[in-house]
Amino acid sequence: MDTPLFQPIPGMVDLTAPEVLLWQHLEEQARQLLPLYGFSEIRTPALEYTPVFTRSLGETTDVVQKEMYTFADRGGRSLTLRPEGTAGVIRYAAGQGAAAEGARLYYLGPMFRCERPQAGRKRQFHQLGVESFGEPNPAADVEVIALQQHLFQSWGLHAFTIDINTRGLPEDRPAVTAGLAAAARPHLDALCADCRRRFDTNIFRLLDCKQAACRQVVDTLPDPASFMSAPSRVYLAEVVRLLQGLNLPVRVNPRLVRGLDYYIHTVWEIRHPALGAQDALSGGGRYRVTLDTKPFDGVGFAAGLERAVMAVQHDQPDRLAALQPPRPVWLVALGPAAREANLRLAQELRQGGCACGLDLGDRSLKAQLRAANRVGAAWAVLRGDRELAAGTATLKNLQDGTQVELPLADVVTKLNAVKGRGTTS
Ligand code: AMP
Secondary structure (H helix, E strand, O other): OOOOOOOOOOOOOOOOOOHHHHHHHHHHHHHHHHHHHOOEEOOOOOEEEOHHHHHHHOOOOHHHHHHOOEEEOOOOOEEEEOOOOHHHHHHHHHHHHHHHOOOEEEEEEEEEOOOOOEOOEOOEEEEEEEEEEOOOOHHHHHHHHHHHHHHHHHOOOOOOEEEEEEOOOHHHHHHHHHHHHHHHHHHHHHOOHHHHHHHHHOHHHHHHOOOHHHHHHHHHOOOHHHHOOHHHHHHHHHHHHHHHHOOOOEEEOOOOOOOOOOEEEEEEEEEOHHHOOOOEEEEEEEEEEEOOOOEEEEEEEEEEHHHHHHHHHHHOOOHHHHOOOOOOEEEEEOOHHHHHHHHHHHHHHHHOOOOEEEOOOOOOHHHHHHHHHHOOOOEEEEEOHHHHHHOEEEEEEOOOOOEEEEEHHHHHHHHHHHOOOOOOO
């Protein structure tokens, strides 16, 4: 059956008022806070050549194997709608050469993953992310974790928890893989089909499988860090020590791996209990990505805005109501001359910063006042031929029904002073 064309693609939604006010608010808070940490915005294209993602995220990750929207352009080159933001930012930085060293960039925009849509899991979703480029340094990781905590607090979130772990260095991987494989091999039959495949392709993926049977096996496995080299373990210990120095409450979770392969050393995830099964508000970590020849080191995070909005609605149930736009003043015209004059008056009031609306058609006084009530206007300004000739207007308080006729200039002054709010003196 054909889907009606007025419906969006499953897993993609139209964002409108009133929730969009909360989106705008979170975005504004972020745009104020990120420059305090030296981050400036980058807007990369939504579409990239496919290897930008396959090379950086890892060929065996779920995102690359199952979730990318990939297609050929007219010339036959493979293109992919970005499933995450880091790879595009690194592609940009790689093109800048030395100029990008130490760069701090943030992005905000839609990402695309062809997953099964469910609560908290969309096919088009939005991420706010930061990337801080530079050599591995525990202090740089801690600074980004602290920024994230600050950001979430500025959004009014308080119920979140921060889990951190280490992925170690690339040179640790053979030892960790061998150690985990030896421990998991006797339980292979108990694992789900995906995990049996992961056992051969990327054993780390086992650790974050959500299937109950796999979790039971995973609980018996040793801590991957126990197979890592001393520098990797020392790095994690230093991150934890510095976080404690900032009084940042984190939990070291040895099972945390994150879904992408570019991570080295520190990884973290922030969860919020109001989000249900998809409770990750954001994830981050230190990465090393080689797009061409030169490896790129950095640390960053990406927060999901759909989930952030849900969490804010939970932690701050009154926040949305406080963000409602100002109530408009409603201009009511009695006759065509007043209607035309009201178009000019509306412009004058709006340029003075006062929200206002008017009926552009030829409707009765009653219908115009009904429209004013429908939009919640606190004030109406009424004019007809008589008021036009006298240079006056009637200002009507729509809450208590009282009204007064004043010179038009006085009405404008009063309304500009209250910007449409409930009372004037
Ligand atoms: P990831 O890179 O997969 O860890 O994603 C980082 C954050 O983006 C997650 O913690 C979520 O908040 C959000 N996110 C990831 N995938 C989706 C999705 N399909 N729908 C909604 N939010 C998502």
